[in-house]
Amino acid sequence: MDRKRILSFSFLAALIGGTLFFLLRQQPLSTLLQVLRSVRPGYIVLGLGLMFCFVGCEALCSRLILGRLGHNMPYRKCLGYSFAGFYVSSITPSSTGGQPAQIFYMSKDGIPAAHGSLNMMVVAVCYQTVTFLYAALSFFLLPQVRTALGGGLGLLLLYGGAVMVVLTAGMLSMMFLPNAARRLTGGLVTLGVRVGLVKHEDKVRAGLERQMKAYREGADCLRANLNLVPLLLGLTFLQLTALYAVPYAVYLGFGLSGASLFQMVGTQALVSLAVGSLPLPGAVGAAEGVALHAFTLFFGAGLVTPAVMVARGISFYSFLLISGLITLCVHLSVRRLALARDPKTPAVVPPVRLAKAGRKTALG
Template sequence: MDRRQNLGLLLILALMAGSGWLLLRDQPLSGLLEALGQVRPGYVVLGLGLMLCFVGCEAMCSKLILGRLGHRLPYRQCLGYSFVGFYVSSITPSSTGGQPAQIYYMSRDGVPAAHGSLNMLLIAVCYQVTALGCAVAAFLLLPGVRAGLGTGLGLLLLYGGVVTILLTAGMLSMMFLPNAARRLTGGLVTLGVRLRLVRREERVRAGLERQMAEYRRGADCLRANLGLLPALLGLTLLQLTCLYAVPYTVYLGFGLRGASLFQVAGTQALVSMAVGLLPLPGAVGAAEGSALRAFALFFGPGLVAPAVLLSRGISFYSFLLLSAGVTLWVHLRTRSRTAPARPKTAACGKVRGAAAPPMGRKISSQIS
């Protein structure tokens, strides 16, 4: 484990302590335990099953993409990569470490870095597009929830929405409008040089050119496999639906009725959009604080703290521990391998050379 991951673990522990204080400050521990004791265990198991589906959908996306690139990997192997991404994303600020870690372990299994990077790029694009679509739909179709967010959470949602729109538009432009993207990024680099924000102009331009070449390879892969994009978007929609539905299983577990799945899951989509791009490991602290405000509409002031604690326990903390164990297993399985297998000819065309991890990220820990 490198220094960055050690710092991430220390930071997440500190944030967890702060989150615990936030959840317990207005409710005695005895009252919290009494409330949690009312939850029906079957719904907790259902929530854990949804999270397993969440991780499994990404694994299926990897299996499909890598299969088109000529790598017939077993599903369990792709599932291991997904757990690695969940774990490392959860302990690094803004989830920046997950994709490089997945690409690294893929390369240990003989998948060239260029193919691994292309795989993560396509997953990231589909994830961002789908998450943005879910949040926009929830914002437009749930006016009561929108009105109850409050100023603070509303500003966070505005920040998250604007950044996600810019990030998604940038990724799609690099894939399908490369000339326009080159002019725009070139202009931004020139502006950065004039403002003395960019010191190594040639290095930055070369890095952007490599990144745009990777996005063009992604676009070529999709054009060569017209059925791949709908399959990836469908799996990603299922993946996010499972994630956003976890608070609803908690809602049912407390014996509450009245709110629909769409209302609760839509609220979670907005919370995830608001906090997912904050530079915090796993959005710890911000996710709990935002959920306390947003889900009070459904759980009421007496149950909202236990509900948020249980929801985060299912969708984040339990799978953080599980993914840590799987990551250790993947590391031990691959540590004796020193040289990857020869690259294979891809159905999308041959992808040569190593590539940097894709710009942007799939937010593995946009959790309730």
């Protein structure tokens, strides 16, 4: 592990420790443990099943896209890519490392980096589009939740929504309005040079042109496979519904009733949008804080702290461990294949360089 990874893990550990301290301050430990013991185990298993559905839907999207690009990959391989993306996204600020990690492991299976990047770009566009539409519908159809969020969290939601709109609109314009996107990005680079933010103008412009080419190829891929678009959007909708339904499984696990599935799913969609763009690994701390405020409406002040701990334990912390173990298996498999092809290959596969590339998932 190099210094950057040690700092990343240390930062994540500090965030988790601070979050646990904050949550434990909300309720005495003895009372908290007593409440946690009352949760029905079957609903914990249901929540974990929903998370496997979440990862599995993304893997199926990748398998469909890669198949149209000429790569008939086994579903288990695509599952490995998705678990690696979940794990690396969870330990890097703003989930910036997930896509480069997936592209890295795809390349080790013989998928050209250009096709891996194209796959992740299409997945990201679908994810961001459905995420924003899900949250927008929830915002307008759940006025009681909107009121419960209040002004401060409403601003955070506005920030998350604005970032999501800008990212999605930017990606779509690069795909389908390349000339307008080139003029806009060129103007931003020129502005960056004038104010001193851009030091190597030629290098930045060359990188943007390569990115624009990838987006044009993505648009061509979608135009040639229009029947694939609704299928990808439908799978992404199912993927996000599975993620957002975890608090409802916890709600049922506590033996509560009265709130509908849509209310719980919509509330989690708003929480995820509010914290997904914050520069924190896995939105640790922010996700718990916003969820405590939002889900008090359904769980009440006495149960909301253990409910948030269980929900985040299922959707983030337990899956961080599960995805980490699966990523380790994927990495060891890549190393064995490399050694089988060339015995002189170094014993350790070069680590993934965590380039800055926005993750498509909000782990709130």
